[in-house]
Structure formats: C-alpha cells, structure tokens
Amino acid sequence: MGTSERKAKEKEEIKTLILNAAKKLFVKKGIDQVTIRKIAEEIEYSVGTVYVYFRDKNDILHELHTQGFGHLGGAMRILNNVSDPMERLKALGRVYLQFAMDNPDMYDLMFNMKAPMDFLESMHKEEWNEGKATFDVLLKNVAQCIQKGHFEGHQLEPLSFVIWSTVHGMCSLHISQRVKGVNLENPDSMMGKAYEEFVTLIDKK
Amino acid sequence: MGTSERKAKEKEEIKTLILNAAKKLFVKKGIDQVTIRKIAEEIEYSVGTVYVYFRDKNDILHELHTQGFGHLGGAMRILNNVSDPMERLKALGRVYLQFAMDNPDMYDLMFNMKAPMDFLESMHKEEWNEGKATFDVLLKNVAQCIQKGHFEGHQLEPLSFVIWSTVHGMCSLHISQRVKGVNLENPDSMMGKAYEEFVTLIDKK
DNA sequence: AAATATAAATGAACAGTGTTCAATAATCCA
DNA sequence: TGGATTATTGAACACTGTTCATTTATATTT
Numbered sequence: 202m203g204t205s206e207r208k209a210k211e212k213e214e215i216k217t218l219i220l221n222a223a224k225k226l227f228v229k230k231g232i233d234q235v236t237i238r239k240i241a242e243e244i245e246y247s248v249g250t251v252y253v254y255f256r257d258k259n260d261i262l263h264e265l266h267t268q269g270f271g272h273l274g275g276a277m278r279i280l281n282n283v284s285d286p287m288e289r290l291k292a293l294g295r296v297y298l299q300f301a302m303d304n305p306d307m308y309d310l311m312f313n314m315k316a317p318m319d320f321l322e323s324m325h326k327e328e329w330n331e332g333k334a335t336f337d338v339l340l341k342n343v344a345q346c347i348q349k350g351h352f353e354g355h356q357l358e359p360l361s362f363v364i365w366s367t368v369h370g371m372c373s374l375h376i377s378q379r380v381k382g383v384n385l386e387n388p389d390s391m392m393g394k395a396y397e398e399f400v401t402l403i404d405k406k
Numbered sequence: 407m408g409t410s411e412r413k414a415k416e417k418e419e420i421k422t423l424i425l426n427a428a429k430k431l432f433v434k435k436g437i438d439q440v441t442i443r444k445i446a447e448e449i450e451y452s453v454g455t456v457y458v459y460f461r462d463k464n465d466i467l468h469e470l471h472t473q474g475f476g477h478l479g480g481a482m483r484i485l486n487n488v489s490d491p492m493e494r495l496k497a498l499g500r501v502y503l504q505f506a507m508d509n510p511d512m513y514d515l516m517f518n519m520k521a522p523m524d525f526l527e528s529m530h531k532e533e534w535n536e537g538k539a540t541f542d543v544l545l546k547n548v549a550q551c552i553q554k555g556h557f558e559g560h561q562l563e564p565l566s567f568v569i570w571s572t573v574h575g576m577c578s579l580h581i582s583q584r585v586k587g588v589n590l591e592n593p594d595s596m597m598g599k600a601y602e603e604f605v606t607l608i609d610k611k
Numbered sequence: 612a613a614a615t616a617t618a619a620a621t622g623a624a625c626a627g628t629g630t631t632c633a634a635t636a637a638t639c640c641a
Numbered sequence: 642t643g644g645a646t647t648a649t650t651g652a653a654c655a656c657t658g659t660t661c662a663t664t665t666a667t668a669t670t671t
Contacts, residue, residue, distance in 0.1 A: 208618085208667095237658065247621045249660085258658065313518065318583045329587030336588045354606060358591055359599040362579075363572060363607070366600065370575025371568070378523045382534030383541045386563055394564040395571065401559060402568070405610040413647090442629065452650045454631080463629065 216254045218244050223261050224268070232306055232314075235262075259320035262310060266317040269307040270331035273300050277338055286345035291400050293342060294368045298396060301372035309376055312369060339365055352403075367399055421459045423449050428466050429473070437511055437519075440467070464525035467515060471522040474512040475536035478505050482543055491550035496605050498547060499573045503601060506577035514581055517574060544570055557608075572604055 222243035226235045237258060241248045255261050276296050283289040301308040310317065311331075321329060343361045346352055352360055374380050375392060385391050427448035431440045442463060446453045460466050481501050488494040506513040515522065516536075526534060548566045551557055557565055579585050580597060590596050 236656090238656090248658090249621055250619080252659070253619070312584060313578070313582050315582070318587060321587075327586075328589065329584070332584055332587045333589060355603055356599065359596065359603045362585070362590065362596060362600045363576070363603045366575030366579060367568060367572040368575070369579060370571030370573070373518070373578050374567075374571060374574060377518050377520070379517060379534070379537055380567070381532075382523060382526075382537045384533065384538060385567065391564065391567060394561065395567045398560055398564045398568045402607055405607075441627085443627090453629090454650055455648080457630070458648070 212254070215250075219251055219254055220261065220264055220268075224265055227265060227306060232310065256323075259316045259323065262314070262316035263320040265307075266310050267331055269304070269311045270335060272304075273297070273311070273335065276300055277335070286342055286349055287351055290342050290346055290364075290403075293339065294364075294396060294399070297368050298372060298392065301376065302392070305376045308372055313373065313376075336361070336365065353406075364403070368396075371395055417459070420455075424456055424459055425466065425469055425473075429470055432470060432511060437515065461528075464521045464528065467519070467521040468525035470512075471515050472536055474509070474516045475540060477509075478502070478516070479540065481505055482540070491547055491554055492556055495547050495551055495569075495608075498544065499569075499601060499604070502573050503577060503597065506581065507597070510581045513577055518578065518581075541566070541570065569608070573601075576600055
C-alpha cells in the first residue's frame with residue numbers, strides 16, 4: 202500500500218520542519234530562545250503538534266546535537282589526506298578548536314549541556330554514539346602516533362582522553378567566558394598561543 | 407547612632423540566612439531545585455523579601471560561586487608547604503580534580519554556568535576576581551617551575567592556561583557525563599589514570 | 612457517494628519558573 | 642502617642658515544558 206509510505210514520508214517532512222525551525226532559532230537567537238512555542242509559531246503549527254513528532258524538548262535538542270556531530274565529523278574527515286599521524290593529530294585539534302569557536306552554542310550543546318545525555322538516559326540508551334565515534338577518530342589517530350614511535354611510556358586510552366580534555370577545556374573555558382574573566386594579557390590571541398603550547402608539549406620526545 | 411549599625415547587622419544576617427538556604431537546597435537537591443520560592447519557603451519569608459536582599463537569582467548564585475572559590479582556595483593553600491614547585495604543581499592539579507569530583511554541582515557553577523558571569527556583567531564589573539586569584543596561584547607556580555628549569559621553550563601565560571584547560575577539561579567532561587558516554591575501558595579509574603598521563607607529559611624534559 | 616474508522620492537529624489547562632510592586636505591617640524617632 | 646521610615650508581603654505578570662480531551666482531516670469500507 203502506497204498510502205502508508207507517503208504518510209511516513211510526510212511525517213519525516215514535518216519532523217525536519219520542526220528541526221529546521223529549532224535550528225534556525227538556535228543559531229540566530231541562542232539556546233534560550235529555542236522554546237516549543239517559538240518553534241510551533243515558526244512552522245505555523247500548534248504547540249501540541251510538536252509533541253506528536255518529538256517526545257519532549259530533550260529529543261529535539263538531542264537531534265540538533267547529532268546534527269552538530271555531523272558537521273564536526275565532516276570537518277574532521279577532511280584531514281584524512283594528511284598522511285603523517287602526528288601532523289594529522291595536531292590539525293585535528295585545530296579543526297576541533299575552530300569548530301567550537303565558530304559554533305559556541307552548538308559546541309555547548311554537544312559537549313556540555315545535559316539535554317542530549319538526559320534524552321539518551323530517558324530512552325534507556327547508555328550508548329553515546331556521536332561522542333564515541335568522534336573520540337574513536339582521536340583514539341585511532343593517537344594509536345598511529347604511538348605506532349610511529351611517539352608518546353613513549355604512555356597508555357593509549359588515558360592519553361587520548363587527556364588530549365581531548367585539553368582541547369575541550371580550552372573550548373569550554375572560552376565559551377563559558379572564563380578566559381575573558383581571568384583577564385589574560387592578550388585574550389584574542391590566547392587560544393592560538395595556548396594551542397601552540399599544547400603542540401610543543403606533545404611534540405617532546 | 408547604634409541603631410543603624412544593628413540594622414546593618416540584621417540585614418547581613420538575613421542575607422546569610424538566604425544564602426544558607428540556597429546552599430542547602432543546592433547541595434542537597436541540585437541546582438534545579440534552587441528556586442526563589444523554595445528559598446523563601448525554607449527561611450519562612452515571602453518571595454518578595456528575597457528580592458530585597460538580592461537583586462536577582464544570578465546575584466545569589468554568584469555569591470554561592472564565591473563561596474565555592476573560598477573552599478577551593480583553602481584546599482589549594484594547604485599545598486604551600488610543598489617546597490618543590492613541580493611537585494606542588496602536580497599536587498595542585500590533584501586537589502583541583504578532587505574538588506570537582508567531590509562537588510560537581512559547585513564546580514559547574516564556578517566554571518561552567520552563565521549565572522555568575524552574567525551577574526558580573528550586569529554589575530558592569532568585567533573583573534572575575536575569584537577566577538583571577540585562582541589562576542594566579544597556578545601562574546605563580548608555573549613561573550617557579552620555569553625558574554627551576556622546567557618547561558623550556560614555553561611561554562608562561564599560555565602554558566598555564568593549557569594546564570588549567572587540561573585539568574578543567576577532564577573535570578568538565580566528567581561532570582557533563584561525556585566520559586561515561588564514550589564508554590571507556592575502565593571508567594572508574596580513568597580520571598586518575600588520565601591525570602597520570604598528564605603528569606608524564608609535563609614531566610618530559 | 613455516504614458512512615465509518617483511523618489519524619492528525621489543536622489549544623486550553625496545569626504546574627512550574629523569575630520578577631515586580633502597590634499595599635500592608637512593623638519599627639523607629641521626635 | 643503620632644508621623645515618618647523601613648521591612649515584608651503576596652498577588653499578578655509573562656514566561657516555561659507538558660498533557661489530553663476535543664475537533665478536524667484523511668483514509669477505508671460499505
């Protein structure tokens with residue numbers, strides 16, 4: 202029967218409609234302005250309709266967070282053509298940093314906010330596939346570095362986590378306005394300079 | 407006139423009363439349960455009274471955040487008896503990490519949440535004294551390490567920021583449930599192991 | 612084509628949030 | 642004691658996420 206097929210497609214279309222409206226509000230006005238009522242108004246549907254297609258707000262935010270990982274993943278994939286693993290690792294960090302600086306709200310949603318993780322828990326899924334996949338790229342990259350003789354005396358998993366933590370920490374402190382708050386000498390160039398320090402650190406034999 | 411003095415003291419007492427109630431709710435039930443109405447109920451005053459003593463909720467959360475820095479500062483000060491700056495630096499990180507693990511909500515308020523920084527901005531204070539003072543402890547410590555010949559080829563400020571970022575990043579990812587999410591081999595011992603990796607990293611000549 | 616069954620959309624209602632402010636109560640001082 | 646000052650109140654406002662009986666629209670069957 203072709204009717205149910207068409208219906209399923211229409212359902213997907215409205216889901217996309219809602220998500221696009223949510224994303225539009227998110228990008229243009231920030232996370233605070235992403236409310237169910239504003240989304241409904243944007244797509245010219247009623248509030249109740251939103252709840253027909255999404256179980257709750259966390260569901261919507263989780264979907265947006267997944268979209269964010271899509272973009273970050275795409276930016277990271279470009280670095281596949283960098284053959285030297287150590288160079289690729291350094292470039293990976295730069296891409297990650299740039300993504301966070303360019304999309305602070307999205308980064309916050311992906312790596313800080315409770316909503317996406319709360320949604321997973323409410324679905325009884327303890328697997329955070331987006332995060333796992335992204336971390337896996339880093340993990341495999343570090344593994345190749347170790348194979349080439351770098352990071353002697355280090356353990357793969359904890360080391361990868363520390364590297365992630367370092368770059369994430371920089372992004373997080375920047376986005377939460379804490380970098381600005383400590384009044385460093387040169388706030389604008391600080392992120393770049395700091396990343397250079399990080400590179401120097403991991404380059405040591 | 408002694409009456410106005412007493413009045414000023416009484417005002418301070420009620421401010422403390424409100425803050426203690428806020429902290430009680432914060433520690434016991436988490437940040438979501440810190441509402442003006444719950445605070446008012448706790449101290450058996452009306453909602454309006456809270457707004458006589460605090461300009462808004464951000465004001466209260468900023469005060470709590472300052473208390474948190476008091477505790478963290480106290481824990482850090484204990485390490486003054488460690489003479490070797492490099493050893494002190496490593497211990498500093500451990501104290502910082504422990505504080506975050508023991509008081510995740512408070513850490514979140516101090517280093518992640520918008521409320522305290524929004525309050526500063528609303529008061530037209532661009533100085534984040536609590537953060538500056540804490541970062542200064544790290545900065546001075548790293549300076550001593552450099553003086554002793556460590557961290558050759560590094561710049562003091564960016565390096566200190568990277569060190570802060572690394573430990574903060576670990577705390578942040580842990581608190582936001584992202585560490586749990588990536589499903590590492592040994593989630594419980596990960597934080598400790600990762601910090602060991604960090605120590606190994608900064609110990610390299 | 613009409614009647615029935617299914618699915619989709621609605622929006623008022625509920626319980627909660629931070630914040631304000633005219634009205635009330637309490638205190639102080641002359 | 643009476644007037645001025647200060648403290649306290651709580652209803653009201655504009656929001657928030659979420660639910661659900663009711664209505665509208667579509668699809669299927671007679």
